[in-house]
Amino acid sequence: MPEKSDLPAAMSGISRRRRPPLAWVGNGFLIIVAVLAAYVLVSNLAKNPIEFLQNVLDGLKLGCVYALIALGYTMVYGIVKLINFAHGDVFMVGAFTSFYAVSQFNLHQWPQMLFPAIPAGISLVVGSFTVILLSMVVCTLLAITIERVAYKPLRDAPRIAALITAIGVSFFLEFFGALQFVFSPRFIPYKSPFDTTAWYIQGGIHPIVSGQSSPDNTISFSNIFLIILVASVLVQLFLQFLVRRTKIGVAMRAASFDKPTARLMGINVDRVISFTFAIGAAFAGLGGVLYAIAYASIWTQLGILPGLKAFVAAVLGGIGSLPGAFVGALIMGQAESLTMSYISTPMRDAVAFTILIIVLLVKPTGIFGEPAGEKA
Amino acid sequence: MLQVDNLNVYYGAIHALQGISFNVNEGEIVTLIGANGAGKSTTLRTLSGLLRSRTGSITFKGVDISSMPAEKIVEAGISHVPEGRKIFAPLSVRENLMMGAYSRNDPAEIQETLERAYRSFPRLKERAGQYGGTLSGGEQQMLATARGLMSKPTLMLLDEPSMGLSPILVEEIFRIIVEINKQGTSILLVEQNAQMALSVAHRAYVLETGRIVLSGVAKEIADNPQVKTAYLGV
Ligand SMILES: Nc1ncnc2c1ncn2[C@@H]1O[C@H](COP(=O)(O)OP(=O)(O)OP(=O)(O)O)[C@@H](O)[C@H]1O
Ligand SMILES: [Mg+2]
Numbered sequence: 115m116p117e118k119s120d121l122p123a124a125m126s127g128i129s130r131r132r133r134p135p136l137a138w139v140g141n142g143f144l145i146i147v148a149v150l151a152a153y154v155l156v157s158n159l160a161k162n163p164i165e166f167l168q169n170v171l172d173g174l175k176l177g178c179v180y181a182l183i184a185l186g187y188t189m190v191y192g193i194v195k196l197i198n199f200a201h202g203d204v205f206m207v208g209a210f211t212s213f214y215a216v217s218q219f220n221l222h223q224w225p226q227m228l229f230p231a232i233p234a235g236i237s238l239v240v241g242s243f244t245v246i247l248l249s250m251v252v253c254t255l256l257a258i259t260i261e262r263v264a265y266k267p268l269r270d271a272p273r274i275a276a277l278i279t280a281i282g283v284s285f286f287l288e289f290f291g292a293l294q295f296v297f298s299p300r301f302i303p304y305k306s307p308f309d310t311t312a313w314y315i316q317g318g319i320h321p322i323v324s325g326q327s328s329p330d331n332t333i334s335f336s337n338i339f340l341i342i343l344v345a346s347v348l349v350q351l352f353l354q355f356l357v358r359r360t361k362i363g364v365a366m367r368a369a370s371f372d373k374p375t376a377r378l379m380g381i382n383v384d385r386v387i388s389f390t391f392a393i394g395a396a397f398a399g400l401g402g403v404l405y406a407i408a409y410a411s412i413w414t415q416l417g418i419l420p421g422l423k424a425f426v427a428a429v430l431g432g433i434g435s436l437p438g439a440f441v442g443a444l445i446m447g448q449a450e451s452l453t454m455s456y457i458s459t460p461m462r463d464a465v466a467f468t469i470l471i472i473v474l475l476v477k478p479t480g481i482f483g484e485p486a487g488e489k490a
Numbered sequence: 491m492l493q494v495d496n497l498n499v500y501y502g503a504i505h506a507l508q509g510i511s512f513n514v515n516e517g518e519i520v521t522l523i524g525a526n527g528a529g530k531s532t533t534l535r536t537l538s539g540l541l542r543s544r545t546g547s548i549t550f551k552g553v554d555i556s557s558m559p560a561e562k563i564v565e566a567g568i569s570h571v572p573e574g575r576k577i578f579a580p581l582s583v584r585e586n587l588m589m590g591a592y593s594r595n596d597p598a599e600i601q602e603t604l605e606r607a608y609r610s611f612p613r614l615k616e617r618a619g620q621y622g623g624t625l626s627g628g629e630q631q632m633l634a635t636a637r638g639l640m641s642k643p644t645l646m647l648l649d650e651p652s653m654g655l656s657p658i659l660v661e662e663i664f665r666i667i668v669e670i671n672k673q674g675t676s677i678l679l680v681e682q683n684a685q686m687a688l689s690v691a692h693r694a695y696v697l698e699t700g701r702i703v704l705s706g707v708a709k710e711i712a713d714n715p716q717v718k719t720a721y722l723g724v
Pocket of ligand 2: 530531532573
């Protein structure tokens with residue numbers, strides 16, 4: 115991390131002297147990579163713009179899911195300076211909660227089962243909302259418990275202790291979930307509360323008959339894509355409202371800047387921290403359900419890669435910054451989707467961590483990040 | 491209204507406050523003076539609940555607050571304006587003030603207090619939307635004081651409000667302190683600027699390495715020959 119640089123001097127002489135002598139090698143390498151990536155993208159865009167646009171939409175879907183996870187990373191980091199590695203697993207628990215609610219209890223049909231007179235459409239919408247809400251509540255309770263049991267006792271311990279604990283909690287959730295009598299170690303076909311339907315665009319919007327694929331050279335999208343997109347944007351707006359306009363949100367910002375002084379204002383900092391974990395977990399739960407609906411199969415390690423990529427997204431955007439997490443997540447989604455289509459599918463995960471390394475080397479504070487030290 | 495008895499506070503092995511006792515009466519300005527490291531800030535931090543005393547009692551309006559969490563102590567009516575102002579830099583001036591009122595719930599009353607703060611500190615009103623971190627040192631002290639008033643305290647703990655201010659601003663801030671006191675808030679004032687502090691205070695305590703070595707009416711303390719040489723530079 116760079117030192118706090120509030121002096122103009124830091125920008126001229128001092129920081130230049132601090133740079134390693136062979137920095138140009140790394141920069142040259144980065145420029146070559148950037149040129150190659152730009153070449154691949156532009157040539158493919160020219161070759162088949164429709165397919166390119168389709169890939170961008172697929173990336174947007176991924177990115178919006180990552181955004182729902184990334185905001186939890188970034189908010190929790192903002193207030194307790196902890197990378198909560200268990201966050202991706204909370205996302206997984208969200209997916210499983212909805213799976214059991216739907217497959218075991220038919221929760222998505224409760225309005226019609228209780229009140230048969232209700233039209234099927236309304237019943238489905240209300241029922242699906244209930245399923246999502248339940249998952250969000252379960253994730254919230256889980257995260258509050260994790261914070262209470264695992265992190266709070268370490269609040270004054272060195273930060274590395276809490277970080278290692280977070281990794282431990284993450285493994286615990288994954289492998290406890292893998293027990294036969296919990297979620298089982300297998301891949302499970304996900305039972306969605308509602309059917310996914312898709313459309314393609316060709317001089318108008320036409321539904322795709324299920325089981326068939328869309329005609330060549332058209333753009334297609336699904337209802338779950340739209341839901342993910344809308345949910346992600348709404349959540350972002352909601353959080354902006356929360357941290358700018360509400361008492362508890364401003365208290366979150368105050369506490370992340372200076373906890374003792376926040377307490378002198380009468381802010382119950384422990385409660386604010388719990389609340390932050392809760393909000394992050396609720397939206398990770400939402401993301402978990404939507405992700406499971408979109409990708410149709412779940413298992414206990416489902417949260418690992420999306421969690422790590424959302425973490426990279428938060429770092430890329432500037433950890434601690436909400437708009438940063440959103441923008442970072444959208445970039446991650448594009449990077450993954452375009453890599454998958456134009457470089458190679460197995461590269462999709464490698465590219466995420468390549469981005470992490472590049473960000474840490476070039477601008478560790480991320481796109482929207484303030485200089486380190488300012489928030490300490 | 492505030493009664494402190496035999497307070498002992500430690501930082502690990504460091505015995506920072508060694509059995510200090512003092513009191514603040516309703517309507518008073520009491521000042522606590524002493525050299526660097528004497529334990530003045532430690533005293534205030536213990537009163538406001540940021541630090542815990544190992545032994546001793548702190549009674550405020552008849553209630554023992556020595557084991558109350560900091561946020562409850564604010565509700566009880568004590569407001570602590572910390573050393574170094576501690577403005578929330580990434581919050582706007584207005585948000586800083588609203589945080590000062592965090593323990594209160596009635597929006598209409600809070601709004602009224604906010605408007606009163608803007609009337610007392612017109613400069614803050616001009617800067618309401620600006621980030622706290624961008625204010626000048628003097629403006630930050632005004633903001634810290636105004637923020638401390640937002641909880642409508644009956645006792646205010648002020649830690650070196652004159653620190654780093656130009657002589658004119660020092661005069662101004664002490665004028666404000668007297669004004670606050672006249673409106674009915676008792677004040678416990680910690681100061682390096684002993685001369686100014688003694689000129690506005692009713693009573694004074696002198697703290698030396700964790701012990702109270704002298705106490706009395708402010709004027710008498712100011713005339714004490716030892717105090718004159720040690721703190722007033724006469
Ligand atoms: N967090 C801490 N950890 C260890 N020792 C501390 C801590 N804070 C203060 N001390 C020690 O306690 C003693 C009293 O400190 P305190 O800050 O109360 O002094 P002060 O009277 O406010 O001084 P100043 O006028 O310089 O502000 C000092 O010796 C100081 O070194
Ligand atoms: Mg001090």
